Amino acid sequence: MAKIHQTFVCQSCGAVYNRWRGRCEACNGWNTIVEETGTAGPASGPVATRPSRARGRVFPLEGLTGEAKEAPRTPSGIAELDRVTGGGFVRGSVILIGGDPGIGKSTLLMQAGAAMAFRKERVVYISGEEAVGQVRLRAERLGLADREVELAAETNVEDIVETLSQGRPPALAIIDSIQTMWTETVESAPGTVTQVRSSAQALIRFAKTTGTAVILVGHVTKDGQIAGPRVVEHMVDAVASFEGDQGHHFRILRAVKNRFGPTDEIGVFEMTDGGLSEVPNPSALFLAGRDHAAPGTAVFAGMEGTRPLLVEIQALVAPSSLGMPRRAVVGWDPNRLSMVLAVLEAHGGIRLGAHDVYLNVAGGLRITEPAADLAVAAALVSSMSGAALPAETVYFGELGLSGAVRPVSQAVARLKEAEKLGFSKAVMPQARSDVGERGMQTEALRHIADLVAGITSGAPRGGRRKPAREWPSDDDV
Known part of the structure; x- marks a missing residue:
């Protein structure tokens, strides 16, 4: 008879205890600790008492002397998704995709599955949260009801694996979501x-043995992390995060882990009435509608993976009436902002201690x-002084605690993207000689004081620009 043993497992981090506790010592x-009962079979005893098994075959590692072969990939038909995965779905790979509820995970996967089914690939969409009729309604809304997606x-x-094993192996199997799945062995x-x-583990074993690419959809916690044990992220081949604010129509698919491609790669999508559409030139959309003459705005030439990306940084510095001024940040690291403020105070001569800062x-x-x-x-100094930055200038560079402007990687790619969008000048760190060979005008900075001096020299008298519109007083009325 199998021996019954009880364990207590934390539902947040997966830590195992032999008795119940009110607080998990790991996280x-x-x-968060829940009692779970498992069955210890005959194979769970000591190694010496287990039945002997046949040894597995050992295969030589090919490609050591010759050229390395690329892993066979299946393109999804969506260029932005293929960029994140490294060129397509690798056969037998398992991808874990997480994102906030309603962000568009199911919509993206339905579009990818329909694009592959259009090329006569077998695609299976298995939903653990919705009925088949609800999935069909989404496909009809997207105009994909005629695609042969199972x-x-x-x-x-066990039933899912048995169903997928019938007929030819699917090229893509979508599991929505992994938190709703259960196995009879537990x-x-x-x-x-x-x-x-x-x-x-059961779905990964099926993917490796049949060559089917499996996508697992995972729920996220309040902190934006994929819910469940972190060991699942180590088991899969790739982890992607679907980000975006529901107040904006942009969606970002970011690769956090990828065994078959680059990490930190992003794909940009736009939410429309017909589903998610690709954004081939996200820099132009991120910069659309910006106010060129407003102080406190700077264009940053950044890199997301291998893609150069231009975005607008907005800063507002206002006098504070509080004993402890506010520091509000959206889209950047708050600790990094505190460091930049300290460097401006110590080495730039900009007094921001009595001002609220919004970024x-x-x-x-x-x-x-x-x-x-x-x-x-640059955006902080511009907002503090009231001097608008030049509209045709981009900025990039790392600041040290000594106030020095340190060089960054891939400067040529940043300049090329800025030049393609019509920018004529770049304020950047001191770089190599080959960076300055491009058609753009570059201004090399060595210290943060040089940046402050260049911006404040064009500031209006009085230090701050007057409001564009003032309400009439009682005397005027």
Whole structure:
């Protein structure tokens, strides 16, 4: 008879305990530990008592002496999705996609599956949250009801694997979502750590043995992280995050992990009435509608993976009536903003201690690279002094704690993108000689004081520009 053993597993991080606790010592989460009962079979005993198994075959590692061969890929038919995955879906790979509810994950995957089915590839869409009729309604809204995509509403992993094994192996299998799947080998409720891990392991085993590319949709927590144990992210081949603010029509698909391609690559989409449409030139859309004459705006020439991207940095510096001035940031690291403010105070002579500071990245994009330090500093100084920055100038560079402007990577690609969009000047760190060979005019900075001096020299008298419109007083009336 199989031995029954009880364990207590944290539903946030997957830590295992032998008794119940109110707080998890691994993630410091309260009331996240749940009792789970498992069955220890004959194979769970000591290694010496297990039945012997035949040894597996050993294959030589090809490609050591010859040319390395590319992994066979299946294009999805969506160029932005292929950019994130590295050129298409690798056969037998497993991709985990997470995102906020309603951000458009199911819409994107339905469009990708329909594009592959149009090329006579077998695509199976399995929904654990919606009925087949609801999935059909979405396909009709997107104009994809005539595509030969196989649909199913099932949550049992064993039944899913048995269904997918019938006929020719699918080129793509979409599981929406992994938190709703459950397997008969584990006696716990669906959505628990053990069920998510066991269900993902069974689907990964099916993908590796049949060559089917499997996409797992994962829920996210309040912090934006994929819910469930982090071990699932280590089990899959690629992890992508679907980001975007529902107040904006832009959606960003960002590669967090990719064994078959570059990481930190992004794909830009636009939410329309007919679904998600690709944005081949996101820089032009992110800069559309900006106010050229307004102080506090700077254009940052950044890099997202291998793609150069131009975005607008908006800053507002206003006198504060509070004892502790506010620091509000949207789309950037708040700790990085505190460092830039300290450098401006210590080495730039800009007194911001008694002012509220608001910083925003236009378009809902989130920037993570330190090359945005110089653009943020330029926007802050422009807002503080009231001097508008030149409309045809881009900024990029990293700031050191000593006030030095440090060089960044891929400067040539940034300049090429800026020149393509009509910019004629770039304020950047001191770089190599080959960077200045382009047609753009470059201004090399060594210290943050040079940037402050260049901006404040064109500031209006009095230090701050008057408001564009003032309400009439009682005397005027």
